[in-house]
Amino acid sequence: MSDITLSQHQLGWKPYFQQQLTIDELTDYAVARVIEQHRSHLIVMSDLGYQQISYTPNVERICVGDWLLIDENSRVVRVLERQSLFERKAPGTKVDTQLIAANIDTVMIVCSLNHDFKLSRIERYMVIANEAEVEPVIVLTKADLCEDVTQYQTQVQALDPLLMVIVVNATDPQSVQQLAPFCQTGKTVAFMGSSGVGKSTLVNSLLGSQAMATGAIREDDSKGKHTTTHRAIKLLPQGGILMDTPGMRELQLSSSEHGVNETFNEISTLASQCRFNNCSHQSEPGCAVLAAIDSGELSQRRMDSYKKLMREQAFNSATLAEKRSKDKALGKMINTTQLASRRFKKGS
Ligand SMILES: Nc1nc2c(ncn2[C@@H]2O[C@H](COP(=O)(O)OP(=O)(O)OP(=O)(O)O)[C@@H](O)[C@H]2O)c(=O)[nH]1
Numbered sequence: 001m002s003d004i005t006l007s008q009h010q011l012g013w014k015p016y017f018q019q020q021l022t023i024d025e026l027t028d029y030a031v032a033r034v035i036e037q038h039r040s041h042l043i044v045m046s047d048l049g050y051q052q053i054s055y056t057p058n059v060e061r062i063c064v065g066d067w068l069l070i071d072e073n074s075r076v077v078r079v080l081e082r083q084s085l086f087e088r089k090a091p092g093t094k095v096d097t098q099l100i101a102a103n104i105d106t107v108m109i110v111c112s113l114n115h116d117f118k119l120s121r122i123e124r125y126m127v128i129a130n131e132a133e134v135e136p137v138i139v140l141t142k143a144d145l146c147e148d149v150t151q152y153q154t155q156v157q158a159l160d161p162l163l164m165v166i167v168v169n170a171t172d173p174q175s176v177q178q179l180a181p182f183c184q185t186g187k188t189v190a191f192m193g194s195s196g197v198g199k200s201t202l203v204n205s206l207l208g209s210q211a212m213a214t215g216a217i218r219e220d221d222s223k224g225k226h227t228t229t230h231r232a233i234k235l236l237p238q239g240g241i242l243m244d245t246p247g248m249r250e251l252q253l254s255s256s257e258h259g260v261n262e263t264f265n266e267i268s269t270l271a272s273q274c275r276f277n278n279c280s281h282q283s284e285p286g287c288a289v290l291a292a293i294d295s296g297e298l299s300q301r302r303m304d305s306y307k308k309l310m311r312e313q314a315f316n317s318a319t320l321a322e323k324r325s326k327d328k329a330l331g332k333m334i335n336t337t338q339l340a341s342r343r344f345k346k347g348s
C-alpha cells in the first residue's frame, strides 16, 4: 500500500504504552497507530507498514494518534490508554465531544508578532493544551516584520517563567530549526493558532525539500482505484511525526477547569491562601488574590483573563451537562419504545 515503513519507536511508541500490555497480548496481538480516520475504516501504521481496518465509530471511540491492539483478523482488540487527548465540543451530534487527536507530545502555539498579537489568545490556547495534557511551546512568528521583538517576548515569558518561547521568521528554514529539539524521532507534534499566523509556512520550512515526499501517499481505494490523499500525519526530516488534523484548527474551549487552573497556576496558588476557601476574589477580607493585585504582584489583565476563561469554560461545560441529561431522557424514550415493540411482537 505504501513505500515507507516506520519503526515502532519512530511512530511514537513509548514505555507508557508498552506497560499497558500483558505478556499474552504482546505475543497474540500487534500494535499499530491510527494515522487516518474515515467513516467506517481507519488507516493504521505499524512497523509492517500501512493497514486498513474497519471499525464502528459509535461503538469504538478512536481517533488519529491512538495506539491500537489488533488481532490477526485486523480487528481492534482495544485502544491503549492515551497519554494526551484533544477533544472538541460537537454540537448536534450524539456524543458530547469529538475526539481530535491523541498522544501528541508537544503543541506549537503559533502567534504572529504584528497587530494580531494578543496575550489572551495565547492564554486561551494554553488552556486547551493544558487540558489535553500536552506540553505547549509558544512560537512567535514574523519576527522579521517586527520592530520590538524583545518587548513581546518578555510579555509572553511573563505568563510563565518555565514556558518555552521561540521567536522565528517562519519563512526562513534556518530560523525554524529552533523547533528541531521538539521534532526528534519518537516525538509527535502539532500546530495550533489563528488563521494567517504562519502555521503552514512553519511546517513547510520544517519539512524542507521533503515536503513532496511525505505529504501525499498513493493508496488503493475500495474500488481498486488509485487515489492520492492528504495524510493527517507527516514524517518530519528531524525524525518526529507531525499530526496535522483539520480539527486542530477549530479547537474551542470546552469544559477545562483543570486547564485554566494549570495555565494560571499562580492564581490558583494565591487562591489557596485566601481566608475563605470559597472566596470569589471580589471583595472578601483576607483575599490573597486581591492583595496580590494591590501589591502589583499579579496584573489586573491576568486576573481578568483568568476570570473570562473560567466563565467561558464553565458555560460550555454547563451546556454539555444539559445536553447529556437531554440525551438520557431521549435514551429512556428509545428504550421504552423498543420494549413496547418487543412486547407487541410477542403478542403480550
Ligand atoms: N515575513 C514573514 N512572513 C510570514 C511569516 N510567517 C508567515 N508569513 C506569511 O504570512 C502569510 C500566512 O502564512 P500561513 O503559513 O499561510 O498561515 P497559516 O497559519 O497557515 O494560516 P491558515 O492556513 O489560514 O491557518 C503567508 O503569506 C506567509 O508567507 C514570517 O515569519 N515572516
Ligand SMILES: [Zn+2]
Pocket (backbone or CB within 6 Å): 271, 274, 279, 280, 281, 282, 284, 286, 287, 288, 289, 290
Ligand atoms: Zn480570594
